[in-house]
Amino acid sequence: MTDLTLGRVSADRDRLLALLQEYGVYLGVVVLFLVNTVFTPHFLSTENFRTQAVQVAPVLIVALGMALAIGSEGVDLAVGSVMALSTSLLSLYLGYGPGIAVLIALVGGAVVGVANGSLIAFVGVQPIVATLALMVAGRGLALVLLPQLKDVHDPAMAELGSGDVLGVPYVVLIAAALALLVGFVVRRTTFGRSLLAIGDSRPAARLAGLPVRRVLILVYVCSGVLAAVAGVLATARLTASDPSSLGNLMELSAITAVVVGGTPLSGGRIRIGGTVAGAVLIQLLTTTLIKHDLPPSWTQIAQAVVIVLAVYAARERGKR
Amino acid sequence: MTTDVDIPVRAKNTAEEEPTGAGRSERLSALAQQHGALVTLVVAMTAASLSFDTFLTGDNLENMALSSAFLAVVALGMTFVIITGGIDLSVGSLFALGGVLAAWGSRYGAVVALLLPLAVCGLIGLVNGLLIARSRLAPFIVTLASMLGARGILLSVTDEGSKTYLVDKGSFFAELGQGSLLGVGLPVWITVALFVLGAVVLRRTRFGQYVYAVGGNEDAAALMGAPVARTKISVYTLSGLCAGLAGALNAAWLASGVTILGSGMELEAISAVVIGGTLLTGGFGFISGSLVGVLLLKVIQNVINQIGSLDSAYQQVVSGAFLAVVVIAQTWLGRRRRVL
Numbered sequence: 001m002t003d004l005t006l007g008r009v010s011a012d013r014d015r016l017l018a019l020l021q022e023y024g025v026y027l028g029v030v031v032l033f034l035v036n037t038v039f040t041p042h043f044l045s046t047e048n049f050r051t052q053a054v055q056v057a058p059v060l061i062v063a064l065g066m067a068l069a070i071g072s073e074g075v076d077l078a079v080g081s082v083m084a085l086s087t088s089l090l091s092l093y094l095g096y097g098p099g100i101a102v103l104i105a106l107v108g109g110a111v112v113g114v115a116n117g118s119l120i121a122f123v124g125v126q127p128i129v130a131t132l133a134l135m136v137a138g139r140g141l142a143l144v145l146l147p148q149l150k151d152v153h154d155p156a157m158a159e160l161g162s163g164d165v166l167g168v169p170y171v172v173l174i175a176a177a178l179a180l181l182v183g184f185v186v187r188r189t190t191f192g193r194s195l196l197a198i199g200d201s202r203p204a205a206r207l208a209g210l211p212v213r214r215v216l217i218l219v220y221v222c223s224g225v226l227a228a229v230a231g232v233l234a235t236a237r238l239t240a241s242d243p244s245s246l247g248n249l250m251e252l253s254a255i256t257a258v259v260v261g262g263t264p265l266s267g268g269r270i271r272i273g274g275t276v277a278g279a280v281l282i283q284l285l286t287t288t289l290i291k292h293d294l295p296p297s298w299t300q301i302a303q304a305v306v307i308v309l310a311v312y313a314a315r316e317r318g319k320r
Numbered sequence: 321m322t323t324d325v326d327i328p329v330r331a332k333n334t335a336e337e338e339p340t341g342a343g344r345s346e347r348l349s350a351l352a353q354q355h356g357a358l359v360t361l362v363v364a365m366t367a368a369s370l371s372f373d374t375f376l377t378g379d380n381l382e383n384m385a386l387s388s389a390f391l392a393v394v395a396l397g398m399t400f401v402i403i404t405g406g407i408d409l410s411v412g413s414l415f416a417l418g419g420v421l422a423a424w425g426s427r428y429g430a431v432v433a434l435l436l437p438l439a440v441c442g443l444i445g446l447v448n449g450l451l452i453a454r455s456r457l458a459p460f461i462v463t464l465a466s467m468l469g470a471r472g473i474l475l476s477v478t479d480e481g482s483k484t485y486l487v488d489k490g491s492f493f494a495e496l497g498q499g500s501l502l503g504v505g506l507p508v509w510i511t512v513a514l515f516v517l518g519a520v521v522l523r524r525t526r527f528g529q530y531v532y533a534v535g536g537n538e539d540a541a542a543l544m545g546a547p548v549a550r551t552k553i554s555v556y557t558l559s560g561l562c563a564g565l566a567g568a569l570n571a572a573w574l575a576s577g578v579t580i581l582g583s584g585m586e587l588e589a590i591s592a593v594v595i596g597g598t599l600l601t602g603g604f605g606f607i608s609g610s611l612v613g614v615l616l617l618k619v620i621q622n623v624i625n626q627i628g629s630l631d632s633a634y635q636q637v638v639s640g641a642f643l644a645v646v647v648i649a650q651t652w653l654g655r656r657r658r659v660l
Binding site: 075119123124125126128129130132133134135136137138139140141142143144147249252255259265295296297298299300301303304305307308311312 | 407451455457458460461462464465466468469471472473474475476480584587590594600601631632633634635636637638639640641643644647648651652
């Protein structure tokens with residue numbers, strides 16, 4: 001926009017900045033990867049890659065739902081609580097068989113999504129506040145259902161958590177499949193296009209005749225179900241349900257992954273590839289700090305700095 | 321973020337409602353918004369005192385007043401932030417950080433114990449404000465980041481949360497939290513004084529007018545010559561200071577800096593402010609309402625505790641549901657107000 005009035009040099013600079021904003025997250029991943037290859041012992045091993053991928057999977061799955069919410073110019077702070085709720089429901093109904101228990105856990109996530117979406121779409125509450133209310137109520141509900149940690153003894157769940165196909169863990173395969181699916185939905189379906197239009201300008205989308213309320217509710221249902229999937233997978237991997245701590249601060253990690261990946265908070269645009277890279281970047285950052293014996297508190301501070309830097313870098317890009 | 325979103329809906333409502341007796345319904349909804357929380361508080365307290373003999377006892381009331389005091393100070397700062405149309409999610413972490421810094425500093429005297437948390441939390445608030453006002457970043461994401469960052473600083477100050485700093489029982493600083501005047505705890509007095517001060521600042525000073533103006537319509541405020549950026553920076557700094565002070569007072573009261581405090585406090589503070597009638601969209605709100613909101617939340621918590629068989633998990637469910645109900649009511653009332 002400023003290119004018209006400023007000189008050619010600054011236009012070049014702007015283009016370089018735009019390029020850096022566009023692909024900075026991939027650059028960050030490559031740099032951290034190289035740094036770890038050189039400085040971290042045993043980084044280049046199949047075992048380590050496997051561990052890292054398994055750890056990044058739930059964050060990525062939650063971040064995919066968050067990307068949809070942010071793309072519609074909203075946000076979903078309830079995702080961590082939905083994970084807790086899904087783990088409680090899973091433990092509670094495991095007696096009826098793992099299939100039914102998983103289904104109920106996912107339905108729980110969908111119900112929270114409907115509640116979030118209705119508050120936002122029908123009542124007109126700001127997304128932060130609506131999902132903040134569900135964030136507290138959801139965690140409370142999870143603890144009411146399952147007051148303390150409970151071990152999960154189920155062969156099917158154990159297989160889901162630690163099994164693999166040709167060395168690739170199920171958890172990672174599911175995360176990858178969901179990333180492809182969400183990417184397809186955003187790019188190729190009417191729902192995806194409508195959601196981006198709503199994020200771009202809700203009044204314009206409404207005037208254009210899009211079913212704004214239905215799409216918004218569906219966005220938060222997707223986010224809720226994806227968070228519930230992450231909760232189920234995390235439970236399967238830990239072989240225990242811990243509603244008081246599962247998914248704590250997950251909303252933060254997910255927002256970070258999405259924002260670092262280049263999706264603007266102002267809505268109207270979603271970058272799924274960037275979100276995947278963003279999730280990997282956070283994971284690599286955490287690994288780097290922990291493997292070099294820096295205290296976990298530093299990870300939090302580093303993550304805070306990365307969030308602010310990413311949002312700061314993206315601030316002028318805004319909408320197209 | 322979504323201020324312009326409801327335009328078509330509002331336009332429709334105007335067309336539908338203009339011919340009817342709009343004046344009266346507007347006054348009624350304004351009244352409900354201003355005093356609804358107070359009426360609910362009176363009803364809740366009456367019901368609680370009739371249901372539980374233990375409710376209206378000196379001990380119970382004093383306990384409620386004290387535990388309300390700390391939240392109220394946090395909510396005071398939050399009220400300013402929300403009236404400007406912003407939000408501060410870092411207050412819970414700053415409350416905990418303030419408490420730990422105060423407890424650590426108390427060995428060097430009461431002055432250090434008070435100034436250290438104020439300085440650090442005020443500085444973090446200032447950084448929040450600078451990023452939001454000067455760099456135009458979204459308030460919720462900036463304060464979400466500082467919530468994480470402040471918790472990180474707190475953990476590294478306390479050896480990853482394993483160290484608890486104690487406040488000397490007999491010291492002047494401990495007295496600040498545990499002492500009492502005319503039978504009422506000092507923190508309660510301090511809170512009341514701060515609320516009076518806050519109300520005067522908001523209602524009677526130019527800064528207070530700027531706060532309302534910025535929240536009402538930022539562009540209009542800027543055109544009128546209000547220092548928009550400076551006002552925003554001030555309110556976030558104020559919010560940080562309030563959270564730090566509340567943490568320090570709480571540490572004096574508990575005689576230690578407890579690291580796990582404050583999580584979820586941002587929600588309690590936001591709820592209290594919203595319940596008190598302040599609009600989340602900014603430009604409209606009361607200091608006194610936030611105090612009523614805090615008391616109402618504490619009465620509800622107290623009732624849940626009195627029932628006994630319900631645990632803290634139910635408190636969370638009830639608080640969350642309560643916030644949702646209040647926000648729905650407010651949006652509904654607010655929409656009617658805006659129409660006219």
